[in-house]
Amino acid sequence: MELFKALNLFNQGKYEDCTTICTNLLKKNPLDQTVWVLKMRALTLQIYVDDIEGEEEGIAESLLDNYTISSMPRPGTSLKNPGTSFTGQYLRPKTQSGRPLTGVVRPATQSAMSQSIEQTLKTPRTAMTARPITASSSRSVRLGTASMLTEPGGPFIQLSRLNISKYASQSCIAKPLFEYIYYHEHDVRYALDLAVQATQVCQYKDWWWKVQLGKCYYSLGLIRDAEQQFKSALKDSKTIEVILRLVRVYVRLDQPLTALETCKKGLEYFSNDVNILTEMGRIFDSLNNMSMSLKYYKIIAQEDASHTEAIASIGIQHFYNDQPELALRYYRRLLQMGVYNAELFNNLGLCCFYAQQYDHVISCFERAISLSTDETMADIWYNISHIALTIGDITMAEECLKLAIVSDNRYALAYNNLGVIQIRNGNITAARTYFHAAANIANFLYEPHFNSAYLAYKVGDLQTSYIAVQKSLSTYPNHADSKTLLNKLERYFTYM
Amino acid sequence: MSQLMDNSAEKIDVILPRQILLYQEENLDYILCKPKLIPLKSVTLEKLEKMQKDAELKMREAVEYSNENNNE
Numbered sequence: 001m002e003l004f005k006a007l008n009l010f011n012q013g014k015y016e017d018c019t020t021i022c023t024n025l026l027k028k029n030p031l032d033q034t035v036w037v038l039k040m041r042a043l044t045l046q047i048y049v050d051d052i053e054g055e056e057e058g059i060a061e062s063l064l065d066n067y068t069i070s071s072m073p074r075p076g077t078s079l080k081n082p083g084t085s086f087t088g089q090y091l092r093p094k095t096q097s098g099r100p101l102t103g104v105v106r107p108a109t110q111s112a113m114s115q116s117i118e119q120t121l122k123t124p125r126t127a128m129t130a131r132p133i134t135a136s137s138s139r140s141v142r143l144g145t146a147s148m149l150t151e152p153g154g155p156f157i158q159l160s161r162l163n164i165s166k167y168a169s170q171s172c173i174a175k176p177l178f179e180y181i182y183y184h185e186h187d188v189r190y191a192l193d194l195a196v197q198a199t200q201v202c203q204y205k206d207w208w209w210k211v212q213l214g215k216c217y218y219s220l221g222l223i224r225d226a227e228q229q230f231k232s233a234l235k236d237s238k239t240i241e242v243i244l245r246l247v248r249v250y251v252r253l254d255q256p257l258t259a260l261e262t263c264k265k266g267l268e269y270f271s272n273d274v275n276i277l278t279e280m281g282r283i284f285d286s287l288n289n290m291s292m293s294l295k296y297y298k299i300i301a302q303e304d305a306s307h308t309e310a311i312a313s314i315g316i317q318h319f320y321n322d323q324p325e326l327a328l329r330y331y332r333r334l335l336q337m338g339v340y341n342a343e344l345f346n347n348l349g350l351c352c353f354y355a356q357q358y359d360h361v362i363s364c365f366e367r368a369i370s371l372s373t374d375e376t377m378a379d380i381w382y383n384i385s386h387i388a389l390t391i392g393d394i395t396m397a398e399e400c401l402k403l404a405i406v407s408d409n410r411y412a413l414a415y416n417n418l419g420v421i422q423i424r425n426g427n428i429t430a431a432r433t434y435f436h437a438a439a440n441i442a443n444f445l446y447e448p449h450f451n452s453a454y455l456a457y458k459v460g461d462l463q464t465s466y467i468a469v470q471k472s473l474s475t476y477p478n479h480a481d482s483k484t485l486l487n488k489l490e491r492y493f494t495y496m
Numbered sequence: 497m498s499q500l501m502d503n504s505a506e507k508i509d510v511i512l513p514r515q516i517l518l519y520q521e522e523n524l525d526y527i528l529c530k531p532k533l534i535p536l537k538s539v540t541l542e543k544l545e546k547m548q549k550d551a552e553l554k555m556r557e558a559v560e561y562s563n564e565n566n567n568e
């Protein structure tokens with residue numbers, strides 16, 4: 001009866017209650033394997049997350065990457081250095097790690113471009129990037145330790161005392177045991193041990209174990225071994241999960257073209273599958289190929305009309321393409337779908353303002369502020385300062401920018417705009433300091449470089465201006481104003 | 497923005513006034529950083545953060561509980 005109740009609770013998704021019943025049952029009869037497996041499953045599902053989506057790259061992986069094939073890849077063939085083969089939207093602001101903003105936060109957007117060690121180390125690991133210093137799965141390790149600490153009477157299974165070879169031969173226990181070790185205990189080494197022995201028992205015929213082996217290799221950083229396992233699993237059975245994992249392997253190896261090829265092959269078997277299409281959209285996005293990325297996101301939106309990532313990505317694309325009224329429609333759709341958070345209200349407020357629907361602007365931003373957390377506060381105040389600037393209230397804009405800096409003192413965009421305001425007020429020294437601060441924090445932005453170049457040019461410090469304008473052109477080669485300034489400077493230098 | 501310009505294939509006739517002089521002048525000016533839309537959070541990320549918060553809360557409770565027991 002008790003067991004039936006536990007099973008029922010498990011089916012209803014009430015894993016905590018199920019676990020308590022199982023614990024009581026195990027106290028009575030510690031050798032009952034049914035209850036043991038049930039408790040294992042319940043504990044695993046309690047903290048199960050989609051690990052393909054939740055993956056993130058730590059500093060160790062992005063910095064000490066020894067799989068790089070070429071340090072100077074041809075343009076358009078690398079994610080870390082997309083080059084100028086496609087002109088992205090330079091109007092788009094960048095995140096703190098220097099990537100252009102994307103519609104939603106997703107695995108790869110949080111990683112920095114590891115072009116220089118200095119830049120990677122300088123990128124702060126605050127809430128805005130949320131990147132762990134240590135190697136992969138660090139977040140999951142943290143989750144694992146927390147869940148183990150809260151278990152009264154020590155961990156459920158003592159991994160060091162487990163007779164792995166015994167359980168590897170029992171296939172119906174081995175699989176839940178593996179998932180328990182991998183997802184709940186986060187002990188990849190034991191999981192790998194179990195997977196190796198279990199795949200030997202079934203004579204390398206079970207594709208499921210190959211995938212698990214690949215997962216273990218991937219999180220241990222043995223990317224090439226993972227690739228082999230996934231490929232071999234794909235030969236036995238075509239599944240979307242394995243295709244996605246293989247694509248991730250190629251993204252990690254910085255081979256976007258192979259990744260796209262894999263996606264296309266996958267689409268032959270699973271035509272118009274949303275997950276694979278999303279992956280393609282993301283890869284094109286990080287190659288700065290906005291038009292292709294938009295194309296795929298549109299296909300996704302047709303397949304699945306409530307796909308948050310696709311809608312948000314199309315929205316942000318329209319906004320920075322000077323079509324705020326279209327962006328507004330997409331964000332409004334998200335609101336209809338039930339997304340209710342500070343980020344969305346901030347975006348709605350901005351879209352309303354630039355689409356000249358002034359009546360909603362204030363209420364949107366009020367809601368955004370009331371819902372906001374420490375992560376989004378700086379962004380919201382920064383955006384309000386834009387509205388204040390546009391209606392001509394310079395004092396309010398200054399206050400807002402200062403509030404943004406109070407929430408996040410490495411907010412380069414706010415420093416730059418404060419500098420521009422200071423110039424209007426006639427404080428040249430203060431403005432120069434702000435521009436320098438902005439350029440130091442985020443040298444991937446072109447605005448502060450150009451502004452300090454123009455300021456130096458006005459004052460007559462031509463050499464400084466020349467250096468700064470070259471930095472500006474290196475981050476945004478087609479910036480017209482920078483080119484004009486450079487021409488003027490060159491003309492001066494030839495006179496001399 | 498750049499895409500829009502590329503697509504505009506239509507040509508507009510140039511109108512030149514006959515009598516007065518026409519000036520065209522472009523002035524450089526300081527530029528502002530653009531407004532920033534905030535990326536939304538995916539369902540997985542929200543779940544992860546929620547789990548992390550819950551875990552922290554549970555740990556704190558456990559620590560407080562053990563502290564109370566030790567004091568008694």
